[in-house]
Amino acid sequence: MKSQxxxxxxxTSFFTWLIRRQIFIPIAALLLLALFNLIADPSFFKxxxxxxxxxxxxxxxxxxxxxxxGSELAILAIGxxxxxxxSGGQDISVGAAIAISGSVVLRVLCGTDSRPETLHAPIIVAxxxxxxxxxxxxxxxxALVAFFKIQPMVATLILFTAGRSIAAWINNNELPIIxxxxxxxxxxxxxxxxxPTPFFIAxxxxxxxxxxxxxxxxxxxxxxxxxxxxSSRLNGLDPEWIKFLTFVILGLCVAVAGFIKVSRLxxxxxxxxxxxxxxxxxxxxxxxxxxxxxxxxxxxxSILGAYVIxxxxxxxxxxxxxxxxxxxxxxxxxxxxxxxxAPIVREKLSALFKRLKLRxxxxxxx
Amino acid sequence: xxxxxxLEMRNICKEFPGVRALQxxxxxxxxxxxxxxxxxxxxxxxxxxxxxTGVHLKDSGQIYLKGNSKAVTIKSPQDAQKLGISTVYQExxxxxxxxxxxxxxxxxxxxxxxxxxxIHSDAEKVLKALDIPAKPTQQLASCSIAVQQMVAIARAxxxxxxxxxxxxxxxxxxxxxxxxxxTLMRELKARGVGIIFxxxxxxxxxxxxxxxxxxxxxxxxxxxxxxxxxxxxxVSKMLGKDLDDLSDIRSENAVYxxxxxxxxxxxxxxxxxxxxxxxFDFSIRKGEVNGFTGLLGSGRSECVRAIFGADRVxxxxxxxxxxxxxxxxxxxxxxxxxxxxxxxxKRDGIVGDLSVRENxxxxxxxxxxxxKPFTKAEANAFADQYIKLxxxxxxxxxTPIKSLSGGNQQKVILARWLLTNPExxxxxxxxxGIDVGTKIDIQKLVLKLASEGMSITFISSETDEMLxxxxxxxxxxxxxxxxxxxxxxxxxxxxxxxxxxxxxxx
Numbered sequence: 006m007k008s009q010x011x012x013x014x015x016x017t018s019f020f021t022w023l024i025r026r027q028i029f030i031p032i033a034a035l036l037l038l039a040l041f042n043l044i045a046d047p048s049f050f051k052x053x054x055x056x057x058x059x060x061x062x063x064x065x066x067x068x069x070x071x072x073x074x075g076s077e078l079a080i081l082a083i084g085x086x087x088x089x090x091x092s093g094g095q096d097i098s099v100g101a102a103i104a105i106s107g108s109v110v111l112r113v114l115c116g117t118d119s120r121p122e123t124l125h126a127p128i129i130v131a132x133x134x135x136x137x138x139x140x141x142x143x144x145x146x147x148a149l150v151a152f153f154k155i156q157p158m159v160a161t162l163i164l165f166t167a168g169r170s171i172a173a174w175i176n177n178n179e180l181p182i183i184x185x186x187x188x189x190x191x192x193x194x195x196x197x198x199x200x201p202t203p204f205f206i207a208x209x210x211x212x213x214x215x216x217x218x219x220x221x222x223x224x225x226x227x228x229x230x231x232x233x234x235x236s237s238r239l240n241g242l243d244p245e246w247i248k249f250l251t252f253v254i255l256g257l258c259v260a261v262a263g264f265i266k267v268s269r270l271x272x273x274x275x276x277x278x279x280x281x282x283x284x285x286x287x288x289x290x291x292x293x294x295x296x297x298x299x300x301x302x303x304x305x306x307s308i309l310g311a312y313v314i315x316x317x318x319x320x321x322x323x324x325x326x327x328x329x330x331x332x333x334x335x336x337x338x339x340x341x342x343x344x345x346x347a348p349i350v351r352e353k354l355s356a357l358f359k360r361l362k363l364r365x366x367x368x369x370x371x
Numbered sequence: 372x373x374x375x376x377x378l379e380m381r382n383i384c385k386e387f388p389g390v391r392a393l394q395x396x397x398x399x400x401x402x403x404x405x406x407x408x409x410x411x412x413x414x415x416x417x418x419x420x421x422x423x424t425g426v427h428l429k430d431s432g433q434i435y436l437k438g439n440s441k442a443v444t445i446k447s448p449q450d451a452q453k454l455g456i457s458t459v460y461q462e463x464x465x466x467x468x469x470x471x472x473x474x475x476x477x478x479x480x481x482x483x484x485x486x487x488x489x490i491h492s493d494a495e496k497v498l499k500a501l502d503i504p505a506k507p508t509q510q511l512a513s514c515s516i517a518v519q520q521m522v523a524i525a526r527a528x529x530x531x532x533x534x535x536x537x538x539x540x541x542x543x544x545x546x547x548x549x550x551x552x553x554t555l556m557r558e559l560k561a562r563g564v565g566i567i568f569x570x571x572x573x574x575x576x577x578x579x580x581x582x583x584x585x586x587x588x589x590x591x592x593x594x595x596x597x598x599x600x601x602x603x604x605x606v607s608k609m610l611g612k613d614l615d616d617l618s619d620i621r622s623e624n625a626v627y628x629x630x631x632x633x634x635x636x637x638x639x640x641x642x643x644x645x646x647x648x649x650x651f652d653f654s655i656r657k658g659e660v661n662g663f664t665g666l667l668g669s670g671r672s673e674c675v676r677a678i679f680g681a682d683r684v685x686x687x688x689x690x691x692x693x694x695x696x697x698x699x700x701x702x703x704x705x706x707x708x709x710x711x712x713x714x715x716x717k718r719d720g721i722v723g724d725l726s727v728r729e730n731x732x733x734x735x736x737x738x739x740x741x742x743k744p745f746t747k748a749e750a751n752a753f754a755d756q757y758i759k760l761x762x763x764x765x766x767x768x769x770t771p772i773k774s775l776s777g778g779n780q781q782k783v784i785l786a787r788w789l790l791t792n793p794e795x796x797x798x799x800x801x802x803x804g805i806d807v808g809t810k811i812d813i814q815k816l817v818l819k820l821a822s823e824g825m826s827i828t829f830i831s832s833e834t835d836e837m838l839x840x841x842x843x844x845x846x847x848x849x850x851x852x853x854x855x856x857x858x859x860x861x862x863x864x865x866x867x868x869x870x871x872x873x874x875x876x877x
Contacts (some may be wrong), residue, residue, distance in 0.1 A: 222744045232724045239719050240735040241702035301724045
């Protein structure tokens, strides 16, 4: 009897262990989506090597699309995870902030001329300036949340409302177009490399954040502040500064994502660019199994969550869901995923497995 | 029911998982009486009140109210209100953004439609009758806290309450406001309302109350006429120590008597914080264990919080090893070698979701700086060392601290501060709510650390523990240092006498 139960115990406890792991949720969601596509149409996974209009080799296929278009979301998810952990709230202004930082990039590159023959400044300068501007706006949000103790969603509602107008104002409401092909590399392909550049940028961001979490106390501090503000203070931390810092970091993520976005278009559309991306970014954090009320987080789960959302969007596009009906379908899937990943459901699931485990040996005993 | 009684609670029992909060408690309130309900933390005062107001359901026992022939059942705060039992809490539970009159009438409309036209004149009458300095149209937030409390009382009175419960109403009031509140209480008393008054301030009890009921450890100690119970006796009944019990348990700490000649490690002069304590002087020598004592709310925690910079320091000078230093936030104190284990472990101590390991290294890590995180191996080594040293019972260093028992959580917080190797360690109620075994472990540890040269301030609501560990006690009453005991004077009786105020020695 004893040996029986111990042999039975191993696989079940491994399963419970897996369920308890935070990254289990996005992995499970990814596997479910992949399985669905595999059954519905295996051609989803086909990757082909072709040539684009400029004659450069490019990989194409749905998986490549996911890696490509999931990049901005993954980058935003990094910052959003930190903000969520430390402040226990979310920044809903990232879409509007992307419009601003993208607009800044174009303004620096084009000057006042909306159809420039040559660029007015090196691309790197435009990018760095947009980083500074986006971090300033992040600092504005962070200051409201950390020092004025305004709820993150309310505080960022200000920029959410005003951001796109500010973006339009930066370029005098004109829509500059950049003809310089090298500007398009960042949102497309670098000649000779068949993998989309945004993916490389996203990977670079992931490496940077991994190094930051490894070589600074960013992770420990932001989690400690999110879990117990009072106790963190009594341990010498400065909760306000840490919250502020996470918003500034999110600002930097916004700048990178905004740069990719404008590079894709070589232009900007103030009211449409990165529309609703804040909701997807928050969803990525939630899908990663992170509590939206702050505290402990798993960065890798958030990033994976971002790609799961892109996977879902791409799947829906493939099955010819109209773009205006897209959000409705997405909502249904998201409800299922979020409910399944809710701690209360997971607890029930664990309990169910335990009961099954208990029942099995007793049956054999009879 | 007894003659004149408007409320009788008989044999009330209430059990929470693992705690018998009330064990057969009787309580009687008479018409036109102000009745103090006294007891230390965990004595069962708030549970008794919550049973009476329907917040908790009693497990057994009966509650009788005047005018009801049978025992009444109170299942919700609404039931209690209907039966004429009203409560005014320490924190105002009214709506600050509404007017005074609106606050008095909201939520008690007799029919679905309230005649809002009349409320201003109605409110005016009630306020005038009770002599409350507030206008009905005034926004509640613009009144002082005391007036807000009076408005809450006026609301209760106007709802025809027979039993009024005042739960720590005076803790945020100044002397003048307290007097105004007392005038109002006496006015209500004259009208025949029975008032249950819960407070930690002894002076106020003796000023305004008629009777005292003392609870201790969930049991009734007794009901007394105020004139029959001198302060010293009240304190001894609350603490559960017999006055004649002179058994001196302070043999151990004589061994660790500190070197009186050595210079103080920490000195404070005229230190005052924004937490409402009077300025105080304090010093501690190398290897000394001293403590702050006094009833709950007497300001002992506020004193050590001021030392650590946990509250905003408003004035005073601080010296560390004879050198003047500035401590305005916890990090300053930590950098000068001070550690502080806070009173409320759950709220201020543990970082619940984080692992035991992270909780242990947190303070030292913060001291080391943002850009110098410990490696995993270092952190594990620290955690394992202290888990072993203090005998922390945990599945692993990776377990979230919140899933540990109270005593083990406390050991983790202790480990956190020991790891920073402080010169001066403040322990505020390190033994509260933990099992006896761990309590003794912690006391032994305190004495051992002191013998190794660490200066320790040890606070406990259990006087026994302080007598066993401390060689000097600073006594506090009503947020003021009222005495200092050491050597010969360090006895239960002297402590109780000093806490009660020397005016009534018996």
